[in-house]
Amino acid sequence: MTSSFPQSRLRRLRESTMLRVMTRETSLSVKDFVYPLFVAHGKDVREPVEPMPGVFHLSLDRLAEEVTEVSQLGISAVLLFGLPDHKDARGTEAYAYDGIIQEAVRVIKQAAPDLLVITDVCLCEYTDHGHCGVIVQGRVDNDETLELLARVAVSHVEAGADVVAPSAMMDGQVGAIRYALDDGGYPLVPIMAYSAKYASAFYGPFRAAADSNPQFGDRRGYQMDPANAREAIREMEMDIQEGADMIMVKPALAYLDVIVRARQAFSHPIAAYNVSGEYSMVKGAAANGWLEAHGAIMEVMTALKRAGADIIITYHAKEVARWLNAEQ
Numbered sequence: 334m335t336s337s338f339p340q341s342r343l344r345r346l347r348e349s350t351m352l353r354v355m356t357r358e359t360s361l362s363v364k365d366f367v368y369p370l371f372v373a374h375g376k377d378v379r380e381p382v383e384p385m386p387g388v389f390h391l392s393l394d395r396l397a398e399e400v401t402e403v404s405q406l407g408i409s410a411v412l413l414f415g416l417p418d419h420k421d422a423r424g425t426e427a428y429a430y431d432g433i434i435q436e437a438v439r440v441i442k443q444a445a446p447d448l449l450v451i452t453d454v455c456l457c458e459y460t461d462h463g464h465c466g467v468i469v470q471g472r473v474d475n476d477e478t479l480e481l482l483a484r485v486a487v488s489h490v491e492a493g494a495d496v497v498a499p500s501a502m503m504d505g506q507v508g509a510i511r512y513a514l515d516d517g518g519y520p521l522v523p524i525m526a527y528s529a530k531y532a533s534a535f536y537g538p539f540r541a542a543a544d545s546n547p548q549f550g551d552r553r554g555y556q557m558d559p560a561n562a563r564e565a566i567r568e569m570e571m572d573i574q575e576g577a578d579m580i581m582v583k584p585a586l587a588y589l590d591v592i593v594r595a596r597q598a599f600s601h602p603i604a605a606y607n608v609s610g611e612y613s614m615v616k617g618a619a620a621n622g623w624l625e626a627h628g629a630i631m632e633v634m635t636a637l638k639r640a641g642a643d644i645i646i647t648y649h650a651k652e653v654a655r656w657l658n659a660e661q
């Protein structure tokens with residue numbers, strides 16, 4: 334039972350920095366963080382992504398310096414997105430031996446062998462129609478897409494990826510990838526499943542960055558309805574049954590309740606994806622002098638951890654790592 338005032342004064346433990354630090358419930362570590370990267374063809378490309386200040390398209394020859402920095406900061410992993418040269422109906426470059434991601438993985442494994450390389454497994458950046466799967470009779474066909482996603486995942490792992498992260502929101506994608514990896518001789522490569530991925534307006538800046546806007550319709554036929562939380566648990570249950578090793582909630586900030594529910598329901602590591610629009614909101618407001626970036630960003634990161642996330646995927650990872658390292 335909590336005693337009441339004046340026996341109890343909650344302010345006592347807030348009196349000094351040392352007391353606050355000692356009794357703090359949540360802490361952040363640089364090891365919690367995953368940094369997303371956009372990799373492009375071409376030479377000497379370091380092109381700013383306009384709505385995401387501090388984020389760039391990088392060509393393969395500029396990748397080594399970037400991942401060396403990320404690794405030196407102590408960040409655990411990078412998550413790779415690719416900008417292909419060529420788009421077509423079946424997203425062929427997504428599973429090509431010399432596709433942009435496959436090449437990027439090889440470069441990173443050379444330059445920063447200690448950094449975990451996680452690859453996003455999806456088709457939307459590679460299809461000319463911009464959808465995450467194959468189109469059959471005007472609709473994204475679930476079962477036709479599974480085989481392609483499995484090929485994408487295996488091609489990433491053959492190039493050296495440490496973890497694959499399927500994000501297409503096709504039913505059965507985790508199972509199809511698990512089967513293909515096992516069959517291909519990779520039973521120990523884990524899957525980080527984008528399990529509860531919502532059809533969100535917060536992906537807007539990413540789609541500009543990755544040039545992956547659907548050319549017709551939208552993604553509501555496969556991504557989740559933002560109104561649903563119980564359904565997120567069903568998504569996670571299914572992914573876990575299909576062999577997911579880690580589960581993800583995405584976006585993060587508008588879905589803290591889903592992170593809490595996931596933490597209560599499962600023992601698996603949970604990743605929260607602090608997406609492009611969440612990044613742009615903070616950066617945009619800070620650039621206008623409307624809020625103080627350091628405080629706002631650390632508060633967001635702490636909230637994701639407090640809600641129950643073990644892993645935080647964020648474009649803020651490098652600045653957060655610098656701040657955390659400076660506190661040491």
Ligand code: PBG
Pocket residue numbers: 453455457465500501535536537538539540545607608609610
């Ligand atoms: C690909 C994918 C998307 C994001 C990650 N993987 C875009 C989408 O589903 O439209 C969004 C990431 C972000 O907004 O930061 N399917």
